[in-house]
Amino acid sequence: MYGVGILKGLGVTIRHFFNTYVEDLRYVGKKLNSTQEFERRQGAGSSGIYTVQYPEEKIAVPERFRFVPFLVVEDDDHPERPGHDWCTACGICAKVCPPQCIWIVRMEDPVTKRPIPQPEAFFIDIDICMNCGFCAEFCPFDAIKMDHDYELADYDRTGVHIHDKDKLSKPFSYWRSIAPTTAWEEAVDRGGWEHIDIIKQKQKTGAPVAKPGAAWDSPYVPPIVPVKEEAPAEAAATGVPAAGAAEAATAATEMPVEDAAKEERRKKREAALARKHAKEQDGEG
Amino acid sequence: MTDQMIAPVRPETVDIDAAIGILKERFPDAVKDDTREGYGGVIVERGQLVEIATVMRDELGFDYLSSATAVDYLGIEDSMEMVYHAYRTTGGSPLVFKAQTPRENSSVPSLIDIWPGVDFQEREAYDLYGIAFPGHPNQKRILMWEGFNGHPMRKDWKEAYYEEEHKPFDSRWPKGMVRRAEELNVYGKNVEYPADFDLSRLSDDTESSLYAGMGLGVNVEALDNTDELKTDRLVVNLGPHHPSTHGVFRMVVTLNGETIETLEPVMGYLHRNHEQIGERNAWLYNMAFTDRLDYICSMSNNLGYALAVEQLMSRGMRYTPPTYRAEVIRVLMVELTRIVNHLWAIGFLLNDLGAFFTPALYAIAEREKILDFFEATAGSRLMCNYMRFGGVFKDLPERIHSTASLLNDKVRDFDTMQYITELITEALPRAVDELDRFLTDSEIVKTRTIGVGYLPAETAIAYSAAGPLLRGSGVAYDVRRAEPYSIYPELDFDVAVRYNGDIYDRYLIRIDEMRESLRILKQILPRLEHTKGESFFAGNKAVYMPRVALGEAYGRVENPKGELGYYVVSQGDPKGPQNPWRYHVRAPSFINLTALGQMCKGQKVADVVAILGSIDIVLGETDR
Numbered sequence: 035m036y037g038v039g040i041l042k043g044l045g046v047t048i049r050h051f052f053n054t055y056v057e058d059l060r061y062v063g064k065k066l067n068s069t070q071e072f073e074r075r076q077g078a079g080s081s082g083i084y085t086v087q088y089p090e091e092k093i094a095v096p097e098r099f100r101f102v103p104f105l106v107v108e109d110d111d112h113p114e115r116p117g118h119d120w121c122t123a124c125g126i127c128a129k130v131c132p133p134q135c136i137w138i139v140r141m142e143d144p145v146t147k148r149p150i151p152q153p154e155a156f157f158i159d160i161d162i163c164m165n166c167g168f169c170a171e172f173c174p175f176d177a178i179k180m181d182h183d184y185e186l187a188d189y190d191r192t193g194v195h196i197h198d199k200d201k202l203s204k205p206f207s208y209w210r211s212i213a214p215t216t217a218w219e220e221a222v223d224r225g226g227w228e229h230i231d232i233i234k235q236k237q238k239t240g241a242p243v244a245k246p247g248a249a250w251d252s253p254y255v256p257p258i259v260p261v262k263e264e265a266p267a268e269a270a271a272t273g274v275p276a277a278g279a280a281e282a283a284t285a286a287t288e289m290p291v292e293d294a295a296k297e298e299r300r301k302k303r304e305a306a307l308a309r310k311h312a313k314e315q316d317g318e319g
Numbered sequence: 320m321t322d323q324m325i326a327p328v329r330p331e332t333v334d335i336d337a338a339i340g341i342l343k344e345r346f347p348d349a350v351k352d353d354t355r356e357g358y359g360g361v362i363v364e365r366g367q368l369v370e371i372a373t374v375m376r377d378e379l380g381f382d383y384l385s386s387a388t389a390v391d392y393l394g395i396e397d398s399m400e401m402v403y404h405a406y407r408t409t410g411g412s413p414l415v416f417k418a419q420t421p422r423e424n425s426s427v428p429s430l431i432d433i434w435p436g437v438d439f440q441e442r443e444a445y446d447l448y449g450i451a452f453p454g455h456p457n458q459k460r461i462l463m464w465e466g467f468n469g470h471p472m473r474k475d476w477k478e479a480y481y482e483e484e485h486k487p488f489d490s491r492w493p494k495g496m497v498r499r500a501e502e503l504n505v506y507g508k509n510v511e512y513p514a515d516f517d518l519s520r521l522s523d524d525t526e527s528s529l530y531a532g533m534g535l536g537v538n539v540e541a542l543d544n545t546d547e548l549k550t551d552r553l554v555v556n557l558g559p560h561h562p563s564t565h566g567v568f569r570m571v572v573t574l575n576g577e578t579i580e581t582l583e584p585v586m587g588y589l590h591r592n593h594e595q596i597g598e599r600n601a602w603l604y605n606m607a608f609t610d611r612l613d614y615i616c617s618m619s620n621n622l623g624y625a626l627a628v629e630q631l632m633s634r635g636m637r638y639t640p641p642t643y644r645a646e647v648i649r650v651l652m653v654e655l656t657r658i659v660n661h662l663w664a665i666g667f668l669l670n671d672l673g674a675f676f677t678p679a680l681y682a683i684a685e686r687e688k689i690l691d692f693f694e695a696t697a698g699s700r701l702m703c704n705y706m707r708f709g710g711v712f713k714d715l716p717e718r719i720h721s722t723a724s725l726l727n728d729k730v731r732d733f734d735t736m737q738y739i740t741e742l743i744t745e746a747l748p749r750a751v752d753e754l755d756r757f758l759t760d761s762e763i764v765k766t767r768t769i770g771v772g773y774l775p776a777e778t779a780i781a782y783s784a785a786g787p788l789l790r791g792s793g794v795a796y797d798v799r800r801a802e803p804y805s806i807y808p809e810l811d812f813d814v815a816v817r818y819n820g821d822i823y824d825r826y827l828i829r830i831d832e833m834r835e836s837l838r839i840l841k842q843i844l845p846r847l848e849h850t851k852g853e854s855f856f857a858g859n860k861a862v863y864m865p866r867v868a869l870g871e872a873y874g875r876v877e878n879p880k881g882e883l884g885y886y887v888v889s890q891g892d893p894k895g896p897q898n899p900w901r902y903h904v905r906a907p908s909f910i911n912l913t914a915l916g917q918m919c920k921g922q923k924v925a926d927v928v929a930i931l932g933s934i935d936i937v938l939g940e941t942d943r
Contacts, residue, residue: 043756050681076411078688092729098694128489132600134486162500166704167704171712
């Protein structure tokens with residue numbers, strides 16, 4: 035009979051409509067937007083429509099998610115070399131970069147002109163970066179990693195979209211916080227949590243090396259610290275003069291107003307998150 | 320002639336070597352073996368190309384010309400050559416033949432009368448290499464515009480922002496001089512016009528000169544009023560900026576009343592000379608660039624390129640083939656991609672038919688879940704960049720899991736195997752069934768699609784159509800079975816085929832293929848469990864400068880949209896070149912469009928968009 039096919043199709047539509055509310059009924063009387071609800075509705079077995087209210091809510095990205103890279107530096111409270119770069123300026127990341135968006139200036143001894151394994155300057159043009167992740171994959175020192183911060187839009191392309199070393203540097207604890215499993219796997223490969231050079235040095239002298247435990251038994255819980263504030267402090271600690279690339283560095287300076295607004299948003303968010311954590315802990319206790 | 324007829328074996332069934340033998344016997348002066356290191360097939364005297372090709376098609380049974388492309392051997396042989404890959408639709412390896420031409424005044428006879436499918440490919444070679452094709456009825460630029468100076472794929476052509484012949488560039492390390500691309504490429508100084516190009520022609524907006532320039536042969540002033548109904552011939556531009564053209568794609572249509580007389584696709588709006596970028600790139604770099612071709616199916620784009628380069632690597636020393644687990648993971652990803660693509664294709668087809676976004680959104684709801692899995696495994700939802708030469712980037716993660724940070728707080732934590740098992744055995748079959756129930760019997764869909772955009776089997780083969788377009792016309796040709804790769808020989812699945820060759824059958828074939836993909840995926844799951852913990856990579860670790868032997872290779876896969884082929888040539892440095900000499904993409908979206916004009920002829924203008932939707936193109940791949 036003509037029209038049966040259409041009615042059948044409309045049946046599917048009406049089922050979709052109701053499924054959304056049927057799924058809602060499961061959570062009546064429970065805390066709205068709980069992790070369990072979110073997991074269930076984002077899982078493979080879910081049905082009906084479930085919306086995440088971006089930007090008020092954001093789905094946490096999986097560990098391997100890759101966005102514009104950052105440079106790993108030691109934490110500020112590192113006992114031996116706080117704020118020191120993990121990068122040795124070997125240049126492999128610049129060589130494997132398909133769109134060639136990485137520029138590195140290797141440090142030189144001013145007297146002997148011999149290279150020092152440290153970057154004097156490091157630039158990534160994030161307009162060119164295609165987020166392929168080759169730099170992080172092939173870095174032999176685990177010194178460049180792909181970030182999770184995907185909100186890099188800006189009003190001024192020319193001012194802020196070439197990231198310099200200050201802007202790129204993020205502490206190792208940040209990397210452990212965004213990718214605990216991957217960081218743990220890499221640490222197992224290296225033989226310790228430290229930079230590979232330090233581990234080798236310690237092994238030579240016979241000093242104890244902090245070995246990583248099991249990945250899932252002892253998940254690393256990072257302290258909640260504002261990330262961006264570390265950058266200037268860290269730069270001061272290393273005291274690297276960016277003489278060779280001063281011109282480019284000035285071109286890539288940040289706009290203070292934009293930054294302040296960003297910082298404020300970040301702080302608000304942090305406070306909200308802390309409140310939420312406290313609330314959840316209360317609920318469990 | 321009679322001697323050939325009474326040969327004991329039917330020539331159209333002999334293998335490649337025997338076929339080459341027959342050709343050499345018939346044309347002793349014109350057909351020679353290609354004896355260069357790492358090359359195969361035959362070199363054909365260009366004067367006799369058409370005759371030889373006729374024999375290939377009619378007597379030897381090579382009825383399907385998959386790929387035709389040009390290579391510029393500047394500095395090696397100082398000649399250019401056209402490379403053709405002809406197949407039989409019954410399956411098997413290709414007959415590769417080449418026609419060489421000097422670089423100056425280069426010309427190769429057109430094969431359009433033998434395989435009409437070379438139409439766009441010859442135009443592309445004319446456009447990018449400047450090879451003339453005497454006999455081609457419509458020889459003009461296809462990807463670049465008329466005011467472009469030179470032929471950009473020639474080895475001596477340099478882009479406005481030219482820095483060095485090959486990446487990696489010296490200016491990056493150890494003394495990196497950071498600068499923006501536009502400093503090299505100053506606005507206003509980056510365009511050159513050909514000497515004989517008249518810019519004022521562009522501002523001349525009378526329709527007749529514009530469309531006469533496009534070779535349409537339509538004279539708008541001389542209206543055809545001989546019909547009883549006294550209808551005007553009318554030129555209508557569909558696109559380039561229209562949602563139903565799936566990107567920036569333009570169709571110039573000549574109408575008689577509402578009936579289409581001619582249709583000419585105009586493309587290249589998204590052209591970025593992908594292949595030229597690929598030849599400046601090192602081998603590995605291109606993996607990330609292939610993601611950007613057909614951005615819905617980046618996983619299978621990756622696989623095709625990996626297969627092509629692995630072919631080259633396998634001829635060199637110290638090569639280990641991908642491990643079994645790597646192959647299993649590859650097939651898992653590729654088949655999930657096929658489902659993603661077909662869900663999208665059906666959703667968009669219904670959009671084009673006017674069912675705005677309800678079917679499309681139902682379709683992509685399940686796609687989200689596949690993309691979540693891709694994201695957790697490869698790191699990105701669309702630009703996966705997951706395959707490597709010899710394996711994959713990383714093994715499947717233990718858990719699909721995310722940690723709350725300052726940046727985002729909606730966390731998830733699934734067991735990966737549990738997640739994909741649930742996906743493959745429950746969620747996806749449910750979604751496909753639902754789509755089937757939703758659309759297949761719908762009278763509106765049937766009325767709009769049955770008998771529309773008819774493409775008979777012979778025409779589909781002649782026009783080198785591939786994928787669902789070819790199989791929807793009754794030709795059971797699937798690269799996974801015709802020339803198997805990876806672990807497909809051991810997997811149990813059928814090649815879906817439908818016989819009516821209209822839009823409805825192209826829709827049904829996508830439903831069928833999703834079901835077949837699910838069948839494959841269900842066989843993949845135990846293999847995944849079984850190989851758990853095994854190495855996902857041949858050798859120790861991916862290397863960023865792989866050793867690639869000299870020679871040529873053609874790697875092809877059955878992409879969801881059709882046959883995706885990569886023709887790569889490794890030349891130059893005898894120690895193993897760091898960069899591909901030639902990197903050509905046989906893009907299914909591009910070549911499937913060759914038959915568009917044929918399918919639309921005589922149809923109503925309202926159906927054009929639906930016919931285009933049923934081909935399922937992505938402009939990233941069409942324009943490259």
